[in-house]
Amino acid sequence: MTRKPSRRFVDPVQKFDAFNDTESTVAIAGHPLHAMMVAFPITLAFCTFAADGLYWWTGDAFWPRVAIWSAGVGFFIGVLAGIVGTVELLAVRGIRVRSASWTHFILAVMLLSLLGANWVIRHDNAEAIVLPWGMLVSAICAGMTAITGWHGGKLVFDYQIGTKDGHRDPP
Numbered sequence: 001m002t003r004k005p006s007r008r009f010v011d012p013v014q015k016f017d018a019f020n021d022t023e024s025t026v027a028i029a030g031h032p033l034h035a036m037m038v039a040f041p042i043t044l045a046f047c048t049f050a051a052d053g054l055y056w057w058t059g060d061a062f063w064p065r066v067a068i069w070s071a072g073v074g075f076f077i078g079v080l081a082g083i084v085g086t087v088e089l090l091a092v093r094g095i096r097v098r099s100a101s102w103t104h105f106i107l108a109v110m111l112l113s114l115l116g117a118n119w120v121i122r123h124d125n126a127e128a129i130v131l132p133w134g135m136l137v138s139a140i141c142a143g144m145t146a147i148t149g150w151h152g153g154k155l156v157f158d159y160q161i162g163t164k165d166g167h168r169d170p171p
């Protein structure tokens with residue numbers, strides 16, 4: 001018995017001529033600036049959470065000062081990294097057409113709002129706010145950073161977003 005050819009569903013986005021045109025444009029010698037910059041907000045979000053935990057443990061007023069600085073610097077470098085990522089998202093056609101890039105954008109904007117809030121709530125009294133609110137917001141920021149960072153890695157390592165076309169070819 002001969003089998004009828006099955007009707008295959010094709011994602012119309014994949015048929016877009018620039019679908020694989022995903023090479024990073026905001027880069028230094030081919031190294032994407034966004035990937036270099038996100039290391040700072042990621043690390044500092046976890047440092048803020050750790051500083052809050054160390055204050056809870058030791059009661060030393062040094063740690064809330066560490067927390068306000070790491071929260072603030074992490075937020076500002078995160079905003080810069082977000083601006084670079086947004087330029088990439090809007091300028092590169094193969095990045096712009098993919099829904100995963102926009103999912104990452106939405107996650108990142110939510111994360112940046114939380115990182116900003118974690119800095120601002122500490123302004124009046126950096127020590128008094130730590131328990132419980134500072135620590136709670138830091139914990140949410142750390143979790144949200146993990147999700148956003150993991151998703152950013154998925155863009156690069158699963159979908160090759162930001163990478164050069166034909167990168168698997170031998171040199």
Ligand code: HEM
Pocket residue numbers: 024032033034035038041042078081082083085086087088089095101104105108109111112145148149150151152153154155156161162
């Ligand atoms: C606000 C807007 C943002 C946009 C539009 C954006 C967009 C992108 C894009 C297009 C990529 C693919 C690589 C590239 O082209 O450079 C990427 C990768 C990545 N993003 Fe974002 N991003 C944003 C914010 C953030 C933030 C705040 C974080 C921090 C957690 C983050 C974490 C990552 C990570 C970890 C990667 C993978 C980098 C690598 O391993 O090469 N992104 N992002």
